[in-house]
Structures are given as C-alpha cells and as structure tokens.
Amino acid sequence: MTIEYELESEAKAVFALLTDADFLSERLIALGEDQPEVKVKKKGKGVELSLRRVKHLDLPAVAAKIVGGDQKFAMTETWQPGDEGWTGEYLIEVIGVPASIAAEMELFPSDGGCIYRITHKPRVKVPLVGKKLEQILMKETEQGCDAEIDYLVEALG
Numbered sequence: 001m002t003i004e005y006e007l008e009s010e011a012k013a014v015f016a017l018l019t020d021a022d023f024l025s026e027r028l029i030a031l032g033e034d035q036p037e038v039k040v041k042k043k044g045k046g047v048e049l050s051l052r053r054v055k056h057l058d059l060p061a062v063a064a065k066i067v068g069g070d071q072k073f074a075m076t077e078t079w080q081p082g083d084e085g086w087t088g089e090y091l092i093e094v095i096g097v098p099a100s101i102a103a104e105m106e107l108f109p110s111d112g113g114c115i116y117r118i119t120h121k122p123r124v125k126v127p128l129v130g131k132k133l134e135q136i137l138m139k140e141t142e143q144g145c146d147a148e149i150d151y152l153v154e155a156l157g
Contacts, residue, residue: 003145003146006114011085014116015085017152036052073095086106088107102120103118120141
C-alpha cells in the first residue's frame with residue numbers, strides 16, 4: 001500500500017530531519033516508544049540509518065498471542081539522491097517473530113513544498129494466520145507513519 005504526504009516544507013529540510021539521529025530518537029520517544037538506538041552513517045552521496053526500537057502495541061487478541069504486547073524492531077534504512085530529491089528503502093524486522101515490513105520511499109519537491117511517498121510491503125511467515133497478521137501489521141504501520149509525519153510537520157513549524 002502506498003501512502004503519500006504533501007508537506008509545506010522544502011524537501012531539503014524534511015530530508016535533514018528524516019536523517020538526523022537526535023530528531024529520530026526524540027520522535028520515537030514522543031510517540032511512546034522506549035529510548036531507541038539510532039545510528040546514521042554517510043555512505044557516498046547517500047545515508048544509511050540503523051534503528052533498534054521497542055514499541056508497546058495494543059493488538060487484537062489473535063495477534064497479541066503470536067507477537068506479544070511489547071515488540072522489538074531492527075530497522076535499516078537507506079537514502080540516495082535522485083534527479084529532483086531522494087529515494088530510499090527500509091526493512092523493519094520484528095525480532096523474535098517471522099515478520100517484516102519492507103518499504104520504498106520517495107521525497108521530492110512540489111509547488112507547495114514537497115511530497116513524501118512510502119510504499120509498504122508487510123510479510124508474515126506464520127501458517128494459517130499470516131495473511132490476517134499482515135493486515136494488522138499494515139494497519140499498525142499506516143497509523144505509525146501518520147503519527148510520525150504529524151510529529152515531523154510540527155517540528156518543521
């Protein structure tokens with residue numbers, strides 16, 4: 001599923017925050033996660049991020065039995081400059097559960113600021129309930145993205 005956000009800030013300002021370790025850590029804590037481990041490395045003209053996160057989830061009973069209430073995530077994210085902005089991708093692996101979320105991202109200028117587009121692809125390798133868990137994971141991911149973008153917009157002023 002693809003989510004597109006139209007932001008009223010310049011793409012450079014958005015990119016700067018999306019690749020700032022302090023901002024990412026502050027945002028996750030503000031959204032109710034434990035203190036994350038965040039690393040940011042310049043790789044040529046690109047950027048590589050590594051995050052280890054713990055999120056407290058309020059899941060439906062069927063999902064909670066499989067993944068639990070507190071979930072640990074390992075995330076790797078990369079960004080490269082494109083023609084008019086940046087392209088990126090990330091992989092979030094759910095630690096201790098055969099589940100992951102892959103995403104492709106684009107950030108580029110627009111007339112009113114910039115566009116931030118994310119396409120998510122959840123994958124859960126659990127027999128019988130895998131597809132249902134993927135739907136739940138997608139919903140949680142979308143809600144998380146919306147909250148993260150709201151925080152970003154507020155930070156940009």
